[in-house]
Amino acid sequence: IDEELVKKKKIPTKKLERPITCRNSDGTIAGKKDITKFVKMDLNINGHNEQLDVVVTPLQSSDLFLGHDWLTNHNPEIDWKQGIIK
Template structure:
């Protein structure tokens, strides 16, 4: 069945989390009507999920190892972005928030103004 609702308007890179499965993937964004997502043949071949067609259920019981480790990497990346955002806000406000001590030692190259965190104001 063709996508009658619309054409692809953009492509986004994000982390898909479903059951115990997690992976970084590029998603084509379009209007799908009642459908949340369409799984492509290449993705289905790579992950080889158990599919119950009568119930419409997908089980990720045979997922490759690289998908499992993606959840940990995504969490680390998310945490670095949270630290970066909080540090940038702190630089603009001219003080460091006391709620997150990890801001005092952000990941290397996490943001361009990290030196400002260590200067006395």
């Protein structure tokens, strides 16, 4: 989740046990700092509800990224043109 959104909405954060260093596909370090915080987030998509632990980091293009593991596990229907997940 985007750290600016977390600040703006005053969402309470928790500290990660161990910081996460983000890396690009070529192995180089991405970003200027490690990820050190997460938030508990309630997610509701078409009646499917679950609580997620979501890391807090600067995102420039979106408020939230759903990871590959979540997408593979839930296999949602995605309308890329309208930006809708079912």
